[in-house]
Amino acid sequence: xxxxxxxxxxxxxxxxxxxxxxxxxxxxxxxxxxxxxxxxxxxxxxxxxxxxxxxxxxxxxxxxxxxxxxxxxxxxxxxxxxxxxxxxxxxxxxxxxxxxxxxxxxxxxxxx
Amino acid sequence: xxxxxxxxxxxxxxxxxxxxxxxxxxxxxxxxxxxxxxxxxxxxxxxxxxxxxxxxxxxxxxxxxxxxxxxxxxxxxxxxxxxxxxxxxxxxxxxxxxxxxxxxxxxxxxxxxxx
Numbered sequence: 001x002x003x004x005x006x007x008x009x010x011x012x013x014x015x016x017x018x019x020x021x022x023x024x025x026x027x028x029x030x031x032x033x034x035x036x037x038x039x040x041x042x043x044x045x046x047x048x049x050x051x052x053x054x055x056x057x058x059x060x061x062x063x064x065x066x067x068x069x070x071x072x073x074x075x076x077x078x079x080x081x082x083x084x085x086x087x088x089x090x091x092x093x094x095x096x097x098x099x100x101x102x103x104x105x106x107x108x109x110x111x112x
Numbered sequence: 113x114x115x116x117x118x119x120x121x122x123x124x125x126x127x128x129x130x131x132x133x134x135x136x137x138x139x140x141x142x143x144x145x146x147x148x149x150x151x152x153x154x155x156x157x158x159x160x161x162x163x164x165x166x167x168x169x170x171x172x173x174x175x176x177x178x179x180x181x182x183x184x185x186x187x188x189x190x191x192x193x194x195x196x197x198x199x200x201x202x203x204x205x206x207x208x209x210x211x212x213x214x215x216x217x218x219x220x221x222x223x224x225x226x227x
Contacts, residue, residue, distance in 0.1 A: 036214050043116070043203050043218030044155065089155060098160035098210055099141060099168050105154075 003027045006103035013110050019077040021106050023090035026071060029086050030092040033101065035064060035075045038087045047088075048075070080110045114138040115143045116219035118204050125194055133189045133222045135204030143207045144187045145216060146179065148172070148200040155203070161187065194226045 005024045013019045023033075031052040036044035050057040050064045050073070057064050063076045077084055087107050093098040117136040125131050139143050146158040159169040161179055168176035178190045187206075191198055201223050 005130070012176070041220065043205070046215030049202070049215055091155075098145065098186075099157045099170070100147075100216070101157070103203050104157040 003030075004090060004101050004103040006088075006090060006106050008106050010109070013080045013108065015082055015110055015112050019075075019080045019084065019108055019110065021075040021077075021088050021108065023073045023075075023103050024070040024071060025073075025092055027066045027092070027094070027101075028071070029094040030101075031072070031095065032074050032093045033064070033066060034093075035062075035102075036089045036091060036102075037084075038105070039088060044089060063112045077108075081109050082112050084108060085110050100104075114217070116204055116206055116217050118177040118202075118219035118222050120222060120223070121220065122223045124227060127196060127226055128193050131194055131224065133191075133202050133204075133224070135187045135189075135219055136185050137204065137206030138208075138217055139185070141206035141217070142209065143167075144179075144181070145206075145207075146189045147203045147205065147218075149203070149221075150200040154197055158189070162198050163187050191224075194224075196226050197227045199224055 003026050034049040035047040038044045048059050048062045048064050052068050055066050066073045087105045088102045089105045093100050119134045142159040148156045157170050159173045160167045176192045180188050201221045203218050203221045206219045207216045
């Protein structure tokens with residue numbers, strides 16, 4: 001099941017620079033998209049979400065962009081900090097439903 | 113900040129045994145979930161629970177699995193007869209409403225090892 005896909009298993013970025021994490025989906029029924037961050041030995045932590053009626057949502061250093069025609073979303077972190085080093089998952093749901101479909105995750109490493 | 117609490121953090125069980133994974137969701141949340149992540153694989157949805165009944169479940173959630181909210185605070189996942197392939201990290205989560213823009217709050221997980 002590859003309905004939500006994160007093609008980059010890892011990303012390395014210098015502190016202070018922008019981190020861009022990408023996610024693609026195939027199910028056109030998805031109408032909410034979410035990003036989670038996960039540290040080792042912890043559960044995923046909700047970061048930011050976007051509804052399919054929007055193309056951008058911003059919260060502090062985190063911005064999510066949605067391109068519905070390309071079925072693509074991205075998470076921008078500006079500026080990146082060493083504490084942002086974690087695995088980032090995108091997830092999607094439809095009809096604002098309960099079930100989330102997760103991507104495989106991207107490990108972000110922010111170097112000081 | 114309110115937390116979802118899961119116990120135990122690590123459970124080792126023999127194949128064929130029953131296990132119960134326990135969770136205490138955030139007190140004013142209404143929706144409860146179980147997900148699992150097999151090592152090296154994606155986080156997968158198992159089941160959602162609302163108003164004392166299952167609202168959605170995945171193909172993984174077969175007759176070997178059951179969920180219960182035995183009292184006002186606990187939410188449990190039971191696996192009746194564990195298999196080797198049930199070895200995974202199991203995450204409980206809760207939310208105040210359907211997913212929407214709120215996301216879930218996840219617990220730290222229970223690592224289940226079936227030997």
